[in-house]
Amino acid sequence: MTIADENRLNRLSPAASRLGRALAHPRAVAVVCILMLAGLGWIYLGVVVASAIGARGDIWGFLQILCSPTAAAAFGMPAAGPWGLGDIALVLLMWIAMVLAMMLPTASPMILTYAEIADTAVGKGERVVSPFVLAGGYGAVWIGFAFAAALLQALLVRATLLDPAMAPAGLLLSGEIFVGAGLYQFSALKSACLTRCQSPFPFFFANWATTPQGVFALGARQGLHCLGCCWALMLVMLAVGTMNVVWMIALGVIMAAEKLTTTPRFSHVVGAVFIVIGLGFLFTYVEFNWPAWSRIESV
Numbered sequence: 001m002t003i004a005d006e007n008r009l010n011r012l013s014p015a016a017s018r019l020g021r022a023l024a025h026p027r028a029v030a031v032v033c034i035l036m037l038a039g040l041g042w043i044y045l046g047v048v049v050a051s052a053i054g055a056r057g058d059i060w061g062f063l064q065i066l067c068s069p070t071a072a073a074a075f076g077m078p079a080a081g082p083w084g085l086g087d088i089a090l091v092l093l094m095w096i097a098m099v100l101a102m103m104l105p106t107a108s109p110m111i112l113t114y115a116e117i118a119d120t121a122v123g124k125g126e127r128v129v130s131p132f133v134l135a136g137g138y139g140a141v142w143i144g145f146a147f148a149a150a151l152l153q154a155l156l157v158r159a160t161l162l163d164p165a166m167a168p169a170g171l172l173l174s175g176e177i178f179v180g181a182g183l184y185q186f187s188a189l190k191s192a193c194l195t196r197c198q199s200p201f202p203f204f205f206a207n208w209a210t211t212p213q214g215v216f217a218l219g220a221r222q223g224l225h226c227l228g229c230c231w232a233l234m235l236v237m238l239a240v241g242t243m244n245v246v247w248m249i250a251l252g253v254i255m256a257a258e259k260l261t262t263t264p265r266f267s268h269v270v271g272a273v274f275i276v277i278g279l280g281f282l283f284t285y286v287e288f289n290w291p292a293w294s295r296i297e298s299v
Contacts, residue, residue, distance in 0.1 A: 088154055095146035095153075099234065102252040103142050103226065106259040110200040110222050111135055117204055129215040137219025141227055145234070153238065162238065171285040177239035178278030184232040185271025193228035194267060197259050230255050236274070 111131050118128040156162040161173055184190055196203055200222060209215050233251055240247040258267055 091153055092150040095149045096143055099142045099146050102255060106226060106256055107138055113200045114204055127210045129212050133212050133215045134219040137216040138223040141220050141223030145227055171281045174239040175278045175281030175285060177236060178274050178281060181232040181236050182271040182274030182278060185267045189228055191264050193225045194258060194264060196225040197229050198262060
């Protein structure tokens with residue numbers, strides 16, 4: 001942000017102005033958030049490494065936890081057994097924390113764009129609403145997604161497709177989720193939503209509002225665009241173990257990078273990689289189950 005930009009934001013309220021300045025360098029905000037998430041993740045992984053090596057006597061136990069979707073349950077949420085209300089609440093809080101941490105960097109360009117337009121409007125004597133209201137609408141959408149994801153996870157556990165410790169019940173589900181997420185990266189809906197997220201100015205210019213309800217709705221609509229862009233990537237966490245910190249960091253980096261680029265090429269590369277990973281899981285599943293299928297065909 002230039003000095004002129006900083007002066008422009010001085011027309012907003014002090015709190016809104018500070019928010020705008022904090023988001024003036026979205027790439028820096030993304031890097032800081034990702035580094036903080038990575039730091040916490042690696043601290044947690046250090047505890048897991050010590051535990052796995054202590055239990056197995058070597059590093060192979062940790063590598064199994066790190067790389068195998070069926071072993072990712074070791075990343076520490078509800079223990080085995082039926083889920084109670086406390087377990088469901090814990091999972092919900094986990095999803096809320098996870099989506100807000102992973103989506104915060106991607107919201108920076110959108111909130112900054114609104115703050116700059118609002119500051120210009122204040123200079124013209126027009127009525128504006130704080131960017132915090134916009135951020136509230138955006139966050140409400142992702143909190144709603146967190147509720148839906150927690151419910152989906154509880155249903156998958158009940159259907160024995162996920163075990164209670166939140167690792168996939170088998171490679172088949174992991175493969176299907178990865179292939180589905182990879183294919184979605186090439187879809188028209190993904191492309192349309194990503195374009196809206198990468199360039200929020202036309203959306204605000206065409207739908208400007210001057211009431212708290214209207215600005216909250218703007219934030220919610222932008223949140224829906226972001227949700228349409230990223231929901232499939234978020235559900236990949238069900239394929240790798242919901243508290244798999246390595247994948248949490250990786251997906252956070254991917255989604256931030258998508259929003260800070262200007263073309264869909266990066267998304268297509270991610271889609272191709274996810275399809276390959278998913279097919280690898282599916283082929284492994286078929287290989288492990290081939291003898292049983294052969295016996296069925298021979299009968």
